Amino acid sequence: MATFQIKTVSTFSSLPEQITDAALSPYKTRQDKMNNAVFIALFSILTATQACCFDPDVCDVIRVESWSEKYAKKVVEDASYVLNMTVVDRQSAAECNLGESFGYQKNNLWVDHGCRADFKVCYLPVSPIRCRVVKAESWSYKYAETYVVDAALFINMTIEDQQSAASCDLDKTFGFYNQNSTVWVNNGCRADFNVCFVYGITRITTINVSSWNFKYSTQILNTLPSATCIYSMQVANQQSTAPCTLGTTFGFMANTMWVRDGCRADFTVNYYIV
Structure with missing residues (x-):
């Protein structure tokens, strides 16, 4: 192999x-x-x-x-x-x-x-990874994004062939954005980049998770037969008077969401299927 x-x-x-x-x-x-x-x-x-x-x-x-x-x-x-x-x-x-x-x-x-x-x-x-050459261009020094098909989670991004006189520096004038499967450039950077990523499909859903009687509660995001992993979770519609604070009264780990201390809400959950 x-x-x-x-x-x-x-x-x-x-x-x-x-x-x-x-x-x-x-x-x-x-x-x-x-x-x-x-x-x-x-x-x-x-x-x-x-x-x-x-x-x-x-x-x-x-x-x-x-x-x-x-x-x-x-x-x-x-x-x-x-x-x-x-x-x-x-x-x-x-x-x-x-x-x-x-x-x-x-x-x-x-x-x-x-x-x-x-x-x-x-x-x-251990996870399979794909690499692909992607062109991304910042014209007139403006910010620009390029969507990478089938990229669930980026691993690395390096310069393959730079066309711009403006510098291309990782995390300064180019990088990747896992939230929407895009790579970005800024401040005049234009180049072909070698982008390596985990193959998969990103999805978004709204799901209710509730802590009743202030008890700790979990809920699994299950999209079987595909495996899933959550990468962000935000409050969409809160029902509780108790606060819903990311990392304190709600959060996630892999494919599991959790709430505690009376937080009850509909959450917008971004995840990828691999």
Whole structure:
């Protein structure tokens, strides 16, 4: 099977300064380990096949244990990122609650506060990546975007052939924007770029997720038979008087949305199918 290596991987990025999104906000609580894992989940992949789509997801039963109430984690070997994690057999007296005493990020599982259990863990194997040469041009020094067909999540973008006298610098005058599968240029940069990305289709939906009686609640975005990953989640129509704040009272991890502390709302959810 043919493989290739990406020599330079741009980290979480490639948004010009004038573009912002709530999904990019830093988190300051335990949810840091999970909430926005999806958006950056595949930037660390360095090898991939030249296949056109993901292999089916794989599920295994894996034991993860928090002893003496301490935080512990375990890497899922051969996984690009975890899709879901559920308790199969709990051994601890302590509760095991998703997002509170156990969870996942990228290809890591974690437990805390004494949670010890066997978990059913579903994940995607190391992910196939495509590369394509894309022309993007900033004329009269104006900002411009180019849509990249079938790009679910960008991995890297490098200059193949520059035509402009104006400089082309990653994250300054060119970059990529995962929110709508586009690459962008600005300030006169014009070039052919080699763009590498995870193959897939982006979608958007509106879904209600509610925390009743101020309890923690989760809901899985399930578009089987395709695997899904959420990359942004915003309030569309709030029903609760309790606040709905991204990263505090609502958020997401892989294909799972969560709410807590009385947040109830219809959410606009952007996700990709791979």
